[in-house]
Amino acid sequence: MAELKIKLNDADDHTRAQVAYITLDYTKMFLDKLRFERLRLSVKTLRENVSDHQLSSEDMFDFATDMASKVGIIEKKKWVRNFKELPLQKQYEMMKTLQDTFYNSLPKESSTKIEPYRNNFFEGNIIHTDVYYIASANIRKYILPYVRGWFLNETCPICLENFQEGSFLLQFPCQHSLHSSCFTSLDDSQDNCRHLKCPLCRNEFWIYVTREIDVVKKSNVGGRLTVDIYLKTTAANKQMDEMLPREILARPVFIGNV
Numbered sequence: 456m457a458e459l460k461i462k463l464n465d466a467d468d469h470t471r472a473q474v475a476y477i478t479l480d481y482t483k484m485f486l487d488k489l490r491f492e493r494l495r496l497s498v499k500t501l502r503e504n505v506s507d508h509q510l511s512s513e514d515m516f517d518f519a520t521d522m523a524s525k526v527g528i529i530e531k532k533k534w535v536r537n538f539k540e541l542p543l544q545k546q547y548e549m550m551k552t553l554q555d556t557f558y559n560s561l562p563k564e565s566s567t568k569i570e571p572y573r574n575n576f577f578e579g580n581i582i583h584t585d586v587y588y589i590a591s592a593n594i595r596k597y598i599l600p601y602v603r604g605w606f607l608n609e610t611c612p613i614c615l616e617n618f619q620e621g622s623f624l625l626q627f628p629c630q631h632s633l634h635s636s637c638f639t640s641l642d643d644s645q646d647n648c649r650h651l652k653c654p655l656c657r658n659e660f661w662i663y664v665t666r667e668i669d670v671v672k673k674s675n676v677g678g679r680l681t682v683d684i685y686l687k688t689t690a691a692n693k694q695m696d697e698m699l700p701r702e703i704l705a706r707p708v709f710i711g712n713v
C-alpha cells in the first residue's frame with residue numbers, strides 16, 4: 456500500500472488530537488530523561504570530588520536532586536548545613552562544576568532518534584529531531600553561592616537586599632543575578648513565560664520546549680492506523696512561540712533551570 460503523506464494541519468480532528476497527546480507525552484518523557492541524566496551526572500561528579508566526611512552519600516544525592524530539579528529553593532535543605540561548612544570558594548567551584556558538567560554533556564549538534572509508540576488508536580514511530588539540547592547548552596543559567604566581588608551586581612533586583620556571602624543566586628547568561636529564592640516571585644504568574652527575563656537588563660534567556668509536528672499516515676489495517684510522527688523539539692521564548700502556528704503547539708513544556 457502506498458504511503459499516504461499528510462501534514463498535521465490537513466489531518467482530521469481525531470488524528471490531530473491524538474498526535475498532540477502522543478507527542479506531549481513523549482516530550483515529557485524526553486525532559487524527564489534529561490533530568491535523570493543530570494541527576495546521575497551530578498551524583499557521579501560529587502562522588503569524585505567530595506569526600507564522605509564533607510557530605511554524606513545521602514546529602515550528595517539530595518544536593519544532586521536539587522541541581523537537577525526546576526529552579527531549586529535550596530536554602531532550607533539538610534545538606535546545605537554540611538555544605539556551608541566547606542570553604543566558600545569550594546562551594547562555588549563545586550556548584551559551577553556540577554552545572555558545567557551537565558551542560559558540557561549535552562550534544563553539540565541536532566540528532567534524530569526513532570522511537571516506537573502505541574496507544575488505543577494509533578501505532579507507529581516518532582521520528583524525533585532535537586535542537587532544544589543545543590539551546591540549553593548555549594543559554595546557561597547557574598545556581599551559585601554568592602562570593603563578594605565575584606558577581607556583576609551586589610543587590611537582588613527583586614527584594615532589593617544586598618547579597619549575603621554564601622546565599623544561593625540564580626545567574627543569567629548576561630551575568631546578572633538574583634536570589635534563587637526570589638526567583639519564585641517571577642515564576643508565580645500563570646502566564647509566566649512573559650516574566651522570565653533578566654529583571655536588570657530585560658534580556659530574555661528563558662527557554663522552553665516547543666514542538667513542531669508533521670505526520671505521515673502509512674496504512675489502515677483492520678481499523679488500526681499506523682501513523683509515523685515527525686517531531687522536532689525546539690527551544691523557544693515567547694516571541695518565537697507567537698510566530699508558530701497555534702494549532703500545532705500545545706502548552707509549552709517548562710523545564711525550569713536547564
Ligand SMILES: [Zn+2]
Nearest residue numbers: 611614634637
Ligand atoms: Zn532577593
Ligand SMILES: [Zn+2]
Nearest residue numbers: 629631653656
Ligand atoms: Zn541581565
